[in-house]
Structures are given as structure tokens and as C-alpha cells.
Amino acid sequence: MKRKDIWKELDLPPPPKKAAKATASPRSKLDQGRQETAQQALRLNCTKTIQLALSTLPSSDKPQPVDAEDDEHEDTTSTAEAIERELYSHHQSIAGQEYRTAARTLVASLKRNVELRQRVLKGAVSPKQLVSMDSRELATQQQREEYTRLQERETRRVTLAGHGSSATSEYQCERCRGRSCDYLDSGRRDIGKCETWGSKDCQGASRLVICLGCGHRWEVDDV
Structure with missing residues (x-):
């Protein structure tokens, strides 16, 4: 038998339902x-x-x-x-x-x-x-020094790349014995030859070699 809705028969709103208590499960x-x-x-x-x-x-x-x-x-x-x-x-x-x-x-x-x-x-x-x-x-101090060395090496690489340098393994660094180098070629006036022959236009080729391992640099003449 269907249960009658007493609130509907009395034409009254039903009371609000009680909120369920929020309880955490075990x-x-x-x-x-x-x-x-x-x-x-x-x-x-x-x-x-x-x-x-x-x-x-x-x-x-x-x-x-x-x-x-x-x-x-x-x-x-x-x-x-x-x-x-x-x-x-x-x-x-x-x-x-x-x-x-x-x-x-x-x-x-x-x-x-x-x-x-x-x-x-x-x-x-x-x-x-x-x-x-x-x-x-x-x-450690050793690690900081190594990090600084690597930073300087990367800075040299970027700087040299911007000046048109070239990588080479042709030369060996006399300081660290490494062969990872960059070089820059430039014209250089050979003062000795100019004084001997009396010419103002005497030019010698000079190459600046930079070791990427330790930063040592040296010049190679007449390349």
C-alpha cells in the first residue's frame, strides 16, 4: 500500500532534510x-x-x-x-x-x-x-675550481667562435699536453724583413693558438 504524503495533503512544505554527517571511513x-x-x-x-x-x-x-x-x-x-x-x-x-x-x-x-x-x-x-x-x-673547493675552469673554457669557445676561430688538434699545448685547441689567423708585419728589404708592405702570417683545456695561448709564425 502506497504511503500518503501528509505534507502534500495538508498543503504544507515538507521540513528540510537533516544534512548527513561527514564521517571518515575506517x-x-x-x-x-x-x-x-x-x-x-x-x-x-x-x-x-x-x-x-x-x-x-x-x-x-x-x-x-x-x-x-x-x-x-x-x-x-x-x-x-x-x-x-x-x-x-x-x-x-x-x-x-x-x-x-x-x-x-x-x-x-x-x-x-x-x-x-x-x-x-x-x-x-x-x-x-x-x-x-x-x-x-x-x-668542495676543488669542484668550484673545476666549475670555474669549465665556465672559462665555454666563454673562450663562444668568444672565439664569434671572431671566426677554427678548431684544431694539430697543435699540442706545452702546459697541459692537450690537443683540443682553437686558432685565429691574422696578418702581421714582419719588421725584420721590412728593415732588410726596405719595404713597407712586408707581411708575415701569424696564428694565435688557444688551448681549450687550460687556456694557455701561444703564437705560431709564418703559417
């Missing part, structure tokens, strides 16, 4: 809990890895006394925790892919860069400054 709560647990584990592992990087000693260093090792362990642990907190905050409190990539870069830099590691442990570089450093600032 499954979504479980997934959220697992995600938070995974992030906490990731952050803890990151802190331990940073602490190990800060504790890296040069191979020539001798083992320290037990008390000194304990003090250093406490220092590196607290510093590692501070670095991880700043790293987490720097990436909007999300332990995602960018956070993991930055952590790996930071750990690798601390392991190989003794000078940077010491500055961090002595407080000369704060955790906030450390996590804001770019790859050039994290690099």
Missing part, C-alpha cells in the same frame, strides 16, 4: 595513519643519515678517546636533528620527493666536503643556512 583513517607513520620513519632515517655524514672522519684521523667520541656523538645528533627540522620546514613540511632528493644531496655534500662539515659543526653555518645552499655553495 579505511581512510587507517591509510592516513599509515602515511603519517611512513613519514615519521622517513624523517627519522634522514636524521640518522645526516648524523652519520656529520660524523665522517678523514681516513688520516686517529680514533678519539671514548669520552670525546660520546661528546661528539651528542653534538652531531643534535645538529642532525636541527638540520632535518629545517629541511622539512624548507619543503613546506612535506616529506615528498623534493625533500628526499635534497636530503641525499645534503648528505653527499657533507660527506665529501670536510670544510663545510667542520663549519656546520662549529656553528659557522647554521642549519637554516645549510638547507638553503645551492649546489655551488655545497661543492
